[in-house]
Amino acid sequence: xxxxxxxxxxxxxxxxxxxxxxxxxxxxxxxxxxxxxxxxxxxxxxxxxxxxxxxxxxxxxxxxxxxxxxxxxxxxxxxxxxxxxxxxxxxxxxxxxxxxxxxxxxxxxxxxxxxxxxxxxxxxxxxxxxxxxxxxxxxxxxxxxxxxxxxxxxxxxxxxxxxxxxxxxxxxxxxxxxxxxxxxxxxxxxxxxxxxxxxxxxxxxxxxxxxxxxxxxxxxxxxxxxxxxxxxxxxxxxxxxxxxxxxxxxxxxxxxxxxxxxxxxxxxxxxxxxxxxxxxxxxxxxxxxxxxxxxxxxxxxxxxxxxxxxxxxxxxxxxxxxxxxxxxxxxxxxxxxxxxxxxxxxxxxxxxxxxxxxxxxxxxxxxxxxxxxxxxxxxxxxxxxxxxxx
Numbered sequence: 001x002x003x004x005x006x007x008x009x010x011x012x013x014x015x016x017x018x019x020x021x022x023x024x025x026x027x028x029x030x031x032x033x034x035x036x037x038x039x040x041x042x043x044x045x046x047x048x049x050x051x052x053x054x055x056x057x058x059x060x061x062x063x064x065x066x067x068x069x070x071x072x073x074x075x076x077x078x079x080x081x082x083x084x085x086x087x088x089x090x091x092x093x094x095x096x097x098x099x100x101x102x103x104x105x106x107x108x109x110x111x112x113x114x115x116x117x118x119x120x121x122x123x124x125x126x127x128x129x130x131x132x133x134x135x136x137x138x139x140x141x142x143x144x145x146x147x148x149x150x151x152x153x154x155x156x157x158x159x160x161x162x163x164x165x166x167x168x169x170x171x172x173x174x175x176x177x178x179x180x181x182x183x184x185x186x187x188x189x190x191x192x193x194x195x196x197x198x199x200x201x202x203x204x205x206x207x208x209x210x211x212x213x214x215x216x217x218x219x220x221x222x223x224x225x226x227x228x229x230x231x232x233x234x235x236x237x238x239x240x241x242x243x244x245x246x247x248x249x250x251x252x253x254x255x256x257x258x259x260x261x262x263x264x265x266x267x268x269x270x271x272x273x274x275x276x277x278x279x280x281x282x283x284x285x286x287x288x289x290x291x292x293x294x295x296x297x298x299x300x301x302x303x304x305x306x307x308x309x310x311x312x313x314x315x316x317x318x319x320x321x322x323x324x325x326x327x328x329x330x331x332x333x334x335x336x337x338x339x340x341x342x343x344x345x346x347x348x349x350x351x352x353x354x355x356x357x358x359x360x361x362x363x364x365x366x367x368x369x370x371x372x373x374x375x376x377x378x379x380x381x382x383x384x385x386x387x388x389x390x
Contacts, residue, residue, distance in 0.1 A: 002298050005032035007040035010057060014287020017295060034294045038286075039063060047072050052387070055294045057286035058277060059083065059150075060233060061307050062206050070308045070358060073325040073385025075297055077306050079289040081149030086282035087231050088153045090275065091201055094255040095142075095158075097270055098199070098227045100134030104267075108132070138162035143197030145190065145213075146204035146232065147172055152179045154201055159183050168193040169204075191221035199227045206233035216241040225252040231276045234258035301362045301389055309360050310353035319348045319364040324377055324386035328359040332382050339376050340365065 004018060004025045014036070018025050025036075034053040035042070041063045042054070054064060055077040066076050097103060108128065115121045142158045144151045147169040155165045159181055167180070168187040187193035190213070194200060200222070204210045214228065214237040222228070228251055230237050239260045245251035246268050254263070259271035277286070289305070296302045301323035302313045309325070326332045333352055340347055346366040353360055369388060377386045 002033045003029045003031060004034050004036055004294070005029040007035065007037035010036055010038065010290075011284045011287035013284045014057065014289075014291040017288060017291040033298060036287075036290055036294065037063075047074070052385075053077065053294050053297050055079075055290040057082075057283070057290040060206055062233070062235075066308050071384070075303060075306050075309045077290060077293045077297075077304075079286045079293075080305060082285040082289045083277035083279075083282035084149045084153050086279040087150050087203075087276045088157055090257070090272070091154050091229060091231055092157060094201075094229045094231065094270065094272075095137055095199060095227075098229070098253045098255050099137055099140075101132040103270070105129070105132035137199075140164070140198040141166060141196055143168070143187070143193040143200040144184070145169070145193065145200065145202050147180055147184075148176050148203060149179075151201075151203035152176060152181075154203065155184050156181050166193050166196055190218060194218065194221040194226070195223055197223060197226055199229065201229040202232045202236055204232055204236060206235045211235050212238040212241075214238060214242070216244065219245040219251060222251055224250060227251075227253045227255065230254075230256040230258065234260070239263055299389065301387070303360065308355070309358055310355035312351055312353045312360060312362060314349065314351045314362045314364070317349060317364060319366050320368050321389040322363045322365060322369060322374075322377070322386065323389060324361050324363075325384045326359050326361070326380075327382040327384065328354045328357050329382050332359065332380060333361060335380050336361070336363075336377055336383070339373065339380070343370075343373060343376075345369065345373070 002023045004023055006025060006027050015025055031050055032048060033050060034055065036055050036057065038057050043065050047068065051074055053075045054069060056064060057079055059078055059080050061076060061078050064076055069076050109125065112121060139162060141164040144155045144165060144167045147155065147167050155167060158165050165184045166187050167184045168190055216238065219241055222245065228242065239262050242251065242254050243262050246254060253268045253270065255270040257272045257274050257276045259273065263269045263271050293304055300316055301321060303309050303311055324336065348364045348366055350361065350363040374386055374388060377383060
């Protein structure tokens with residue numbers, strides 16, 4: 001029986017992926033094999049013995065001390081792309097709200113509570129509507145910073161609306177490049193993108209290298225009057241630098257999903273309460289993906305969408321499966337295989353992958369391994385964790 005400890009409200013469609021005859025799912029579990037969470041912060045919490053995996057039903061993992069879990073041999077998963085459509089649609093809303101004074105117009109209409117004559121109200125609105133005029137998105141240039149699952153969808157959406165799209169992503173993967181529409185122009189660097197774009201939308205993760213990538217220096221390159229949209233992470237943007245740029249009329253508007261005190265009370269800021277992934281569909285997609293990844297890891301040792309372990313998939317066949325995690329140094333796998341040889345255990349299939357300082361191994365053997373074998377593997381220098389998956 002596997003035990004899953006949940007934090008936050010996880011969609012039932014995700015939790016229902018765990019069969020009740022194999023899994024115990026509870027928010028009160030004291031000896032979990034895996035965590036399933038959304039925004040709960042694990043920093044400072046003791047890591048329980050026996051924990052094997054952590055899955056966040058969302059893209060970012062800044063609420064998880066990934067380095068600590070890696071040292072403990074625990075695989076950390078996220079769900080990139082599961083909420084991409086929800087964020088993409090909110091970016092579209094941000095583009096429309098910033099290009100035309102829709103909010104101002106609606107607020108003005110709602111303020112006319114003293115008027116009782118419809119004809120009189122119609123005449124007044126016709127007279128005042130010019131106060132809320134804006135511009136169309138068609139023909140404007142959108143700069144997309146970060147061209148992963150969300151960024152590529154935003155780029156495709158903008159092209160369909162007749163916008164020109166410029167993209168910049170210094171860490172663009174081959175998979176992401178294949179997803180990207182060919183009409184997206186490539187900017188050589190961030191200043192080049194900022195200077196060419198009427199609208200700039202950010203879709204990069206919150207990492208040390210991306211912290212305050214939009215700052216006082218980078219904002220000097222912004223095209224005068226441009227609109228900056230941030231539906232990625234608050235740490236990517238220096239909010240005080242944005243306020244200064246708005247005050248200087250360099251930046252035209254700021255649309256974000258991360259309100260900060262310095263941004264409030266400004267007509268040139270449209271701040272939303274972190275609702276980018278707050279749709280029923282996105283929460284369901286994230287929960288299902290997270291649950292399926294945890295299941296495959298616990299039952300088969302396969303890894304998909306981990307932020308600290310290598311991607312690996314070895315289909316189950318006959319025999320018995322063993323997995324182990326080790327420091328990525330030479331000689332460890334050979335030492336473990338020699339233990340099998342010494343115990344007359346035949347290896348049927350195996351796969352070894354590494355990622356940075358971590359190596360991960362799946363080995364299928366013919367004979368059922370005895371408990372002493374696992375202890376022998378764990379005693380090999382640089383082995384961090386090991387499991388039998390029968």
